[in-house]
Amino acid sequence: MTSVEERTSVDSGNAGGLTFMQATWLVAEREIKAFLQMKGFWIGLATIVIGLFAASILPNVLGGGDTKVAVTSAEVAQTLEAGPFDVERTDDAAGAEELVRSEEVEAAVVPDTTGQSPTGVEVVALENPPSDLMASLGAPPPVNLLDPGDVGEGEKQLVIMVFALVFMMFAMGGTAIAQSAVTEKQTRVVEILVSTLPVKSLLAGKIVGHALLTIGQVVVLAIAAPIALQAGGNEELLQIILPALGWYVPFLILGFLLLSSMWAVAGSLVSRQEDLGSTMGLVMMLVFGPYMAVILLSDNETAMSVLSYVPFSAAIAMPVRLFIGDAQLWEPFLSLGLMVVMIVLITAAATRIYAGSVLQTGGKVKLSRAWSAASD
Amino acid sequence: MLKVNGVSRSFGDHRVLDSVSFDVKPGRMTGFLGANGAGKTTAMRIILGVLKADAGSVTWNGEPVTQAVRQRFGYMPEERGLYPKMKVAEQIQWFGRLHGMSAAKAAANTERLLEELDLHTRANDKLEALSLGNQQRAQIAASLVHDPALLILDEPFSGLDPIAVDTVLRVLRRRAAEGAPVLFSSHQLSVVEQLCDDLVIISGGDIKASGERDEIKERYGTPRYEIVVGSDAGWLRDVPGIKVTSVDGPRAVIEPASADGFRTGGQALDQRILQEAMRRGEVRAFTPVVPSLNEIFKEAI
Numbered sequence: 001m002t003s004v005e006e007r008t009s010v011d012s013g014n015a016g017g018l019t020f021m022q023a024t025w026l027v028a029e030r031e032i033k034a035f036l037q038m039k040g041f042w043i044g045l046a047t048i049v050i051g052l053f054a055a056s057i058l059p060n061v062l063g064g065g066d067t068k069v070a071v072t073s074a075e076v077a078q079t080l081e082a083g084p085f086d087v088e089r090t091d092d093a094a095g096a097e098e099l100v101r102s103e104e105v106e107a108a109v110v111p112d113t114t115g116q117s118p119t120g121v122e123v124v125a126l127e128n129p130p131s132d133l134m135a136s137l138g139a140p141p142p143v144n145l146l147d148p149g150d151v152g153e154g155e156k157q158l159v160i161m162v163f164a165l166v167f168m169m170f171a172m173g174g175t176a177i178a179q180s181a182v183t184e185k186q187t188r189v190v191e192i193l194v195s196t197l198p199v200k201s202l203l204a205g206k207i208v209g210h211a212l213l214t215i216g217q218v219v220v221l222a223i224a225a226p227i228a229l230q231a232g233g234n235e236e237l238l239q240i241i242l243p244a245l246g247w248y249v250p251f252l253i254l255g256f257l258l259l260s261s262m263w264a265v266a267g268s269l270v271s272r273q274e275d276l277g278s279t280m281g282l283v284m285m286l287v288f289g290p291y292m293a294v295i296l297l298s299d300n301e302t303a304m305s306v307l308s309y310v311p312f313s314a315a316i317a318m319p320v321r322l323f324i325g326d327a328q329l330w331e332p333f334l335s336l337g338l339m340v341v342m343i344v345l346i347t348a349a350a351t352r353i354y355a356g357s358v359l360q361t362g363g364k365v366k367l368s369r370a371w372s373a374a375s376d
Numbered sequence: 377m378l379k380v381n382g383v384s385r386s387f388g389d390h391r392v393l394d395s396v397s398f399d400v401k402p403g404r405m406t407g408f409l410g411a412n413g414a415g416k417t418t419a420m421r422i423i424l425g426v427l428k429a430d431a432g433s434v435t436w437n438g439e440p441v442t443q444a445v446r447q448r449f450g451y452m453p454e455e456r457g458l459y460p461k462m463k464v465a466e467q468i469q470w471f472g473r474l475h476g477m478s479a480a481k482a483a484a485n486t487e488r489l490l491e492e493l494d495l496h497t498r499a500n501d502k503l504e505a506l507s508l509g510n511q512q513r514a515q516i517a518a519s520l521v522h523d524p525a526l527l528i529l530d531e532p533f534s535g536l537d538p539i540a541v542d543t544v545l546r547v548l549r550r551r552a553a554e555g556a557p558v559l560f561s562s563h564q565l566s567v568v569e570q571l572c573d574d575l576v577i578i579s580g581g582d583i584k585a586s587g588e589r590d591e592i593k594e595r596y597g598t599p600r601y602e603i604v605v606g607s608d609a610g611w612l613r614d615v616p617g618i619k620v621t622s623v624d625g626p627r628a629v630i631e632p633a634s635a636d637g638f639r640t641g642g643q644a645l646d647q648r649i650l651q652e653a654m655r656r657g658e659v660r661a662f663t664p665v666v667p668s669l670n671e672i673f674k675e676a677i
Contacts, residue, residue, distance in 0.1 A: 187457030
């Protein structure tokens with residue numbers, strides 16, 4: 001008898017068993033492969049990248065063909081009308097300035113007030129002068145910016161929108177974790193998995209797999225965004241946004257990790273895809289709540305400071321504050337640290353609930369029951 | 377050898393397993409019999425660590441069953457399921473690796489198994505594209521791919537057509553012949569009857585009988601003889617101490633009237649009847665009737 005048994009164990013050649021890491025990686029690998037095989041994933045990513053380029057380039061192509069310029073002197077008007085400019089004649093410098101302020105024109109060319117202009121004119125613009133205008137005026141004239149500052153209001157709003165939207169898209173991407181968890185329950189494949197692997201590596205594998213997918217997409221976007229800005233001729237904006245973009249990446253990833261174990265729990269509490277909506281509500285609120293809060297309170301400095309430390313909204317609020325230049329250098333580190341602590345706590349609780357609920361089929365599992373069943 | 381020692385488990389107030397003990401021996405197919413709700417699935421889940429026992433233990437070759445040990449087991453749960461959107465071969469290979477195999481070995485085993493189970497033409501189809509019967513074969517492949525040291529199958533034949541039953545039987549027999557203990561539950565007694573070497577009969581969370589199939593049959597089945605004589609066998613009705621359960625011309629089936637069986641009193645009753653029959657004329661057959669499992673099952677529980 002023993003010789004037979006020995007032969008069996010030699011045959012199978014896996015007496016040692018998988019380590020936790022190996023098991024986790026196998027689960028992660030499957031999740032990633034399954035996702036990469038989905039058309040929806042590629043369509044989604046392509047849509048974002050195309051949208052990014054479109055947002056950056058299209059304004060130039062459509063509206064930016066002719067730069068609108070207010071001009072006081074007939075001579076300058078003549079020069080400019082030969083180029084790609086839409087010239088509006090005004091009687092005096094005050095009227096031209098008014099047009100610039102109301103954003104009816106992008107810039108105005110008025111008589112020089114500084115006395116340093118080689119050509120006797122100066123350019124008035126809101127935030128920065130159009131580069132094509134500067135180039136066609138020959139020797140660069142002095143520039144009078146009406147609303148200087150690092151970041152214009154329009155750009156600030158744009159960046160807040162983009163940061164918040166991208167965060168929401170990736171955070172909602174966590175629903176894939178919930179779906180994966182409920183699929184395993186619904187098909188009962190979870191029973192084979194649990195008899196083979198530690199439940200912890202099953203959960204960890206899902207989180208790692210989807211986190212890697214998210215990081216991959218973030219990297220694609222982080223590479224595509226500067227290219228898109230450059231292609232659209234928005235070099236100045238690129239200069240401003242680049243450091244903030246660097247901070248945005250770690251915040252986005254930690255923000256995803258913070259929610260990912262909660263998504264898994266949402267999936268493990270129900271036994272059918274159709275019931276998923278009932279458990280995902282809370283997690284969705286943790287995505288939409290911070291999104292709305294940052295959008296609505298972006299002008300309130302105190303509120304933004306608070307939001308930039310609350311782990312769920314920090315992923316948007318802190319990069320925005322960094323972009324505006326409101327935050328000290330140490331602040332993002334503290335905020336990231338708080339997020340890490342929160343991730344550890346939430347993941348530990350989620351692991352217990354997940355272990356207690358993943359084998360309970362039929363209907364929705366109560367959180368309290370899943371918590372106490374974990375010791376079974 | 378797998379040993380289940382005094383395992384108990386309750387769900388709330390309901391005691392599903394009450395100090396259950398039995399063995400699953402290497403190289404043998406052990407049939408696990410019981411009505412619905414008798415505790416078969418719970419016992420199997422405890423062996424596989426999917427559920428915890430309230431009391432008792434499970435050992436493999438004398439050692440407690442840990443995660444590392446369990447990884448070498450193969451399990452086919454009663455409620456079947458694999459990943460619907462994954463390709464068949466890719467999926468089975470993944471399960472092989474999940475059980476600790478190298479990718480290359482898992483791929484080789486997958487190919488061999490799919491061939492063996494007549495599923496190789498569907499290797500690159502998604503699981504959900506397969507018929508239910510073929511999904512079932514894929515499920516069996518997934519539980520066998522890692523050359524399991526022990527195989528536990530919950531109702532492996534339910535949902536299979538007769539040809540598939542034969543295919544699966546052949547594959548399981550081969551595994552057993554290679555030395556792996558195989559424990560499978562079923563309520564299709566005829567299948568168990570022709571397949572298993574050992575039997576474990578469970579009812580209401582209690583093991584009613586366990587051991588070699590033939591031994592159990594002998595112990596629990598009512599002993600019967602079929603007798604075929606040259607002329608009419610009707611005279612058997614008048615022999616004291618026996619009951620004639622059926623008679624049809626020269627053919628009759630007899631069993632002892634008392635619970636003590638044929639071997640009561642000085643001379644064995646069956647021998648006396650044979651002698652009497654020979655005295656009366658030709659005896660063409662005198663055969664012990666092997667009781668069906670169905671009968672044993674009813675008697676044991």
